[in-house]
Each structure stands twice: as structure tokens, then as C-alpha cells.
Amino acid sequence: MDAGLRNYLTVTGGYWAFTITDGAIRMLVVLYFHQLGYSPLAIAMLFLFYEFFGIVTNLVGGWLGARIGLNNTMHIGMVMQIGALLMLTVPDSWLTVSYVMAAQAFSGIAKDLNKMSAKAGIKLFLPVGAEEKLFRWVALLTGSKNALKGAGFFIGAVLLGWLGWRGSLFALVGLLTVALVWTWWRLPTDLGISSAGPKFKQLLSKSESVNWLSAARFFLFGARDIWFVVGLPVFLQAVLGWSFMQVGAFLALWVIGYGVVQGVVPHVIRSASAAPGGRTLAGWAALLSLIPLAIAAGLHLGWDAGAVLIAGLTLFGMVFAMNSATHSYLIVAWSDREQVSMNVGFYYMANAGGRLAGTVLSGLLYQSWGLAGCLYASSAFVFAALLLSLKLESVRPAAS
Numbered sequence: 001m002d003a004g005l006r007n008y009l010t011v012t013g014g015y016w017a018f019t020i021t022d023g024a025i026r027m028l029v030v031l032y033f034h035q036l037g038y039s040p041l042a043i044a045m046l047f048l049f050y051e052f053f054g055i056v057t058n059l060v061g062g063w064l065g066a067r068i069g070l071n072n073t074m075h076i077g078m079v080m081q082i083g084a085l086l087m088l089t090v091p092d093s094w095l096t097v098s099y100v101m102a103a104q105a106f107s108g109i110a111k112d113l114n115k116m117s118a119k120a121g122i123k124l125f126l127p128v129g130a131e132e133k134l135f136r137w138v139a140l141l142t143g144s145k146n147a148l149k150g151a152g153f154f155i156g157a158v159l160l161g162w163l164g165w166r167g168s169l170f171a172l173v174g175l176l177t178v179a180l181v182w183t184w185w186r187l188p189t190d191l192g193i194s195s196a197g198p199k200f201k202q203l204l205s206k207s208e209s210v211n212w213l214s215a216a217r218f219f220l221f222g223a224r225d226i227w228f229v230v231g232l233p234v235f236l237q238a239v240l241g242w243s244f245m246q247v248g249a250f251l252a253l254w255v256i257g258y259g260v261v262q263g264v265v266p267h268v269i270r271s272a273s274a275a276p277g278g279r280t281l282a283g284w285a286a287l288l289s290l291i292p293l294a295i296a297a298g299l300h301l302g303w304d305a306g307a308v309l310i311a312g313l314t315l316f317g318m319v320f321a322m323n324s325a326t327h328s329y330l331i332v333a334w335s336d337r338e339q340v341s342m343n344v345g346f347y348y349m350a351n352a353g354g355r356l357a358g359t360v361l362s363g364l365l366y367q368s369w370g371l372a373g374c375l376y377a378s379s380a381f382v383f384a385a386l387l388l389s390l391k392l393e394s395v396r397p398a399a400s
Contacts, residue, residue, distance in 0.1 A: 004126060005125070007121070007186075007187060007188065007191075008122060008125045008137060010182070010183055010186040010187055011074070011117075011118050011121050011122070011141075011183070011187070012118070012141055012144065013179070013182065013183070014074060014078070014118070014180075014182065014183035015114060015115070015118040015141065015145055016144065016145065016148050016179075017175055017176055017178070017179030018077070018078060018081060018110075018111070018114045018176060018179065019145045019148045019149045019152060020148050020149075020151060020152040020155060020175065021081060021085065021152065021172040021175060021176050022081070022107070022111050022152060023148070023149035023150065023151065023152020023155070023156065023252075023255070024152040024153070024155045024156030024159065024168070024172055025084075025085065025088075025107060025156065025169075025172065026047075026152075026156070027152070027153040027157050027160075027233075027248055027251070028156045028159070028168055028169070029043075029046055029047075029100070030043055030229075030233050031156075031157060031160060031233070031237075031244050031247065031248070032160060032165055033046060034233075034234060034237065034238075036092075039363075039367065040230050040231070040234050040362075040363045040366045040367050041230075041363040041364055041367045042097060042363075043230055043234070043363060044229065044230045044359050044360055044362055044363025044364070045101065045360075045363065046097065046100050046101055046104060047104055047359045048104075048356070048359065048360065049101045049102065049104050049108060050101075050107055050108035051352055051353075051355045051356030051359050052105070052352075053106075053108040053109045053112075054108040054109070054111065054348075054349075054351075054352030054355065054356070055349050055352040055353050055356065056109075056349075057108065057109045057112040057113055057352075058112045058345045058346065058348040058349035058351070058352055059346065059349045061073055061112060061113050061116045061117075061341075061345045062116060062120070062342035062343065062345020062346060063341075063342055063345065065116065065117060065120060065341040065342075065345070066339075066341045066342055069189060069191050070116075070121045070124075070191045070341060071117070071121075071183070071188065071189060072189075073116065073117045074113065074114055074117035074118065074121075074183065074187075075180060075183065075184055076110075076113055077109070077112075077113030077114035077117065078110065078114065078176055078179065078180040078183075079110075079180065080106050080107075080109055080110035080113070081106075081107060081114075081176055082173055082176055082177060082180070083106055084103050084104070084106035084107040084110060085107075085169045085172050085173050085176075086169070087099075087102070087103040087106065088100070088165075088169055089166045108352075112352060115348060116341065116344055116345050116348055117341075118141060119138065119141065119142075119331075119332060119344055119348075120332070120340045120341040121191055122134065122138055122141060123335065123337060123340045124191065124337065124340070131333060132266070134329070134332060134333060135266045135276075135329045135333070136266045138325075138329045138332055139262055139263055139264075139325045139328070139329065140263050142259075142262050142263075142324070142325055142328045143259045143260060143261070143262030143263030143264075143265070143321070144259060144263060145259065146255055146256075146258050146259030146262055146321075147255065147256040147257075147258075147259030147260055147263075148256075149255050149259070150251065150252040150253065150254065150255025150256035150257075150258070150259060151256060153248050153251045153252040153255060154248045154249055154253075155252075156168065157244050157245055157247065157248020157249070158245070158248065159171060159172075160244060161244060207334070207335075207339075207343065209334050209392065210331065210334065210335070210343050210346060212278075212391045212392050213327065213330055213331055213334070213347065214331075214346060214347045214349070214350035214351075215350065215388045216281065216285075216385045216388035216389045216392070217327055217331075217347060217350050217351050217354065217385075218350040218353050218354035218357075218385075219381045219382070219384040219385035219388065220285070220320075220323060220327065220354065220381070220382065221324075221351050221354040221355050221358065222353075222354035222355065222357045222358040222361075222381045223292075223354075223377075223378045223379075223381035223382045223385065224320060224358065224378070225354070225355050225357075225358025225359050225362060226358040226361050226362050226374050226377050226378045227292070227362060227374040227375055227378050228251075228358075229359045229362040229363075230359070230362040230366055231362045231363075231365065231370075231374040232251070232309075232313075233247050233251065234366060235366070235370075235371045236250065236309075239371075240305060240306055250310075254313055254314070254317055255317075257314065257317055257318070258317035258318070258320065258321045259321070261317070261318050261321035261322065261325075262321040262325040263325075265322055265325035265326060266325075266329075268322065276326050276330065277330070277392060278389050278390060278392025278393040279390075280326050281326055281327065281330075281385075281386075281392065282386050282389040282390050284319055284322045284326070285323055285383075285385050285386035285389055286386055287319050288319045288320055288323060288382045289379050289382040289386060290379070291312060291315055291316045291319065291379075292312075292316065292376070292378040292382070293375070293376070293379050294312060295308055295309065295312035295313070295316075295375050296372045296375040296376055298312065299371065299372055299375075323385075331343065331344055331347045354381075358381075361374070361377055362374060365377055
């Protein structure tokens with residue numbers, strides 16, 4: 001097997017295992033702490049450090065990967081995730097808000113080290129100019145990751161009902177330990193180390209295209225998490241009366257479907273345009289901004305809430321996937337090979353910032369204005385991403 005393909009498959013396998021644990025732990029925390037009587041805003045606060053430290057990690061992680069190697073940053077992330085899972089196995093009396101926030105901080109650092117390492121590494125497995133193959137590989141990694149994150153939601157809900165809180169956490173530790181050993185054995189030791197020896201002061205991107213793309217990413221992912229993190233699962237359980245299993249299955253199927261769509265985006269985009277860019281992003285964002293408004297209108301008119309959410313969020317996921325997969329390709333394609341880990345780290349710092357804003361707003365808006373408030377804010381965030389995407393056509397760089 002070609003070395004580049006072998007390394008890509010190894011990175012993808014490790015990323016898959018990590019993603020399952022990441023999705024499972026998120027569902028476990030939301031459902032378990034809601035069961036313990038935590039308010040929606042309190043549950044959102046449990047993820048505050050998860051998202052905040054994701055911002056810091058992405059900013060520093062790209063620099064760290066360029067100095068010590070992307071394989072090492074990936075493995076550091078796996079070890080930290082194992083530690084975060086074990087932290088939550090303590091007795092219930094220890095599981096205060098501050099303690100769980102600290103555990104989630106480690107999980108957030110771990111997740112973004114792993115994601116940055118996997119996505120930046122892809123460019124280094126391919127020769128210069130292989131843009132079409134790069135698009136396919138990035139879309140496949142991103143789409144499969146999201147499909148497995150959805151599977152992780154379902155696995156988390158199933159494990160909670162089957163093994164309980166602590167048994168679920170130990171099962172996830174076992175899965176990730178196997179992945180850690182496998183990738184440690186298979187990946188080259190110098191992956192992504194920059195010959196230029198990047199300085200710490202170079203952390204902030206000096207590329208205009210990366211800056212505008214990152215700003216659009218902030219609002220795009222904030223728009224998703226405003227309703228997805230707290231508002232939707234709590235609404236399904238508390239208002240519609242769905243069981244843990246039903247909530248986990250619905251969110252899992254949604255994310256799996258979203259991931260499948262991401263995987264086929266290159267075929268759809270390439271059939272319409274040989275060079276996806278800012279106009280591509282703006283077109284999908286324009287359509288996406290209308291969907292949360294339509295869902296909120298359906299709920300306001302008293303239509304069957306379950307049917308409205310299933311239909312509306314299915315459409316939202318499909319359009320969001322088109323936008324997100326194109327985003328993920330562009331940040332890799334528009335980055336110089338020597339700077340790819342730092343640019344990807346900066347970009348996903350903006351992604352984590354959007355998720356942080358969306359997470360806090362999800363709990364705050366749901367507690368104050370219900371799910372409709374979350375959906376209106378989601379539409380406003382998507383519209384902001386649309387405006388920022390329009391700028392990209394004038395600043396896009398040549399492929400490198």
C-alpha cells in the first residue's frame with residue numbers, strides 16, 4: 001500500500017476512535033446531569049471550559065505540532081482524553097459543576113489536539129497539486145468523523161442505560177487505549193515538523209484568506225451549537241417526553257446523516273464548479289439561514305413539534321454539511337505546506353470560539369425563550385457567516 005494512503009488510514013482510524021468517545025461523553029454528560037436535576041444553563045456551563053480551552057489549544061496546538069510533530073500532538077490528545085474520562089469515574093458527591101468543568105477542560109484540549117493533528121496531517125500525505133484528491137480525503141475524514149460522532153451520541157445513551165455512568169466511562173477508556181497503541185506504532189515520528197522552526201509569536205495568522213475564512217467558521221459553528229448542545233436534547237426530553245434512548249438515537253442519526261452528506265460533497269461541488277470558494281460558501285449559507293426560521297415558524301403555528309423538528313433538522317443538516325465540508329477543504333487547500341498546522345490550528349481556534357458562544361447561548365436562550373429563541377439566533381449567526389464568506393473571493397490564494 002502507498003505510504004501516504006497507509007498513513008491517512010491510520011490517522012483516520014485513530015480519529016474515528018477518539019470521535020466515538022467524544023460524542024459519547026457529550027451525550028452522557030447532558031443526559032446524566034439533566035437526570036440529576038441540573039438546569040439547562042447549568043448543563044451548558046459544564047461545557048464552558050471544554051470550548052474555552054479548545055480555543056487556546058487550537059491556537060497553541062498548531063505551533064506545537066510544527067515543532068514536535070503532528071503524531072505526538074495526536075497522542076498527547078488521546079492520553080488527555082483518557083485522563084478526562086477517568087476523572088469522571090469518581091463518586092457522585094465529587095461531581096460538582098467546577099469539577100466536571102475541569103474534566104471537560106482536559107477533554108476539550110484533547111479533542112482539538114486530535115482534530116488539528118488529523119486534518120493538518122492529510123495535506124502532508126499528498127504531493128503538491130493533488131487538489132481533487134485532497135478535497136476527497138478531507139471530506140471523507142470530516143464526514144466519517146461526524147457520522148461516528150453521531151454514533152458516539154447513540155453509544156453514550158445506550159451505555160448509560162446498560163452499564164451506568166461509571167461503566168460507560170471505563171468502556172470508552174478501553175476503546176481509546178487500543179487506538180492510542182495502534183497509531184503510536186503505525187505513524188511516522190516526524191510528521192509535520194516544520195524545517196523553519198516556527199516562533200511562538202507567529203501563532204496568529206497573517207494570511208488574509210485564513211482570517212476571513214476563520215471568521216466565517218466562527219459564526220457557522222456557533223449557529224449549529226446554539227440549538228444543538230443544550231436546547232434540542234432538553235426540549236426532546238422535557239417537552240416531548242422522549243426517553244434517553246430516543247434522544248440519543250435521534251441526535252445520532254442526525255449527525256450520522258450529516259457526516260454521510262459531508263463525505264459526498266466533493267462530487268456535488270465538483271459537478272457545479274471546479275474551484276469551490278467564497279461564493280460556494282455564501283450560496284449554501286444563504287439557504288441555511290432560512291431553515292431555522294422555518295422550523296421556528298412551524299413550532300409557532302402549532303404544527304406537530306416532532307415532525308417539524310425531524311424534517312427541519314434533516315434539511316438543516318444536509319445544507320450545513322455542504323458548507324462545513326467546503327470550509328474544511330479550503331483551510332487545508334489554502335495553507336502553505338510549511339504553515340499548514342499553524343493555519344489549521346488558528347482556524348479551528350475560531351471554530352472553538354463559535355462553539356463556545358453557541359454552547360453558552362444554547363443554555364441561556366433556551367432557559368429564557370425556549371427552542372424558538374435558539375433557532376432565531378442560529379439564523380442570525382448563519383447570516384453573519386454568509387456576509388463574511390462573500391469577502392473570500394477577493395482574497396483567495398493560489399494552491400500550494
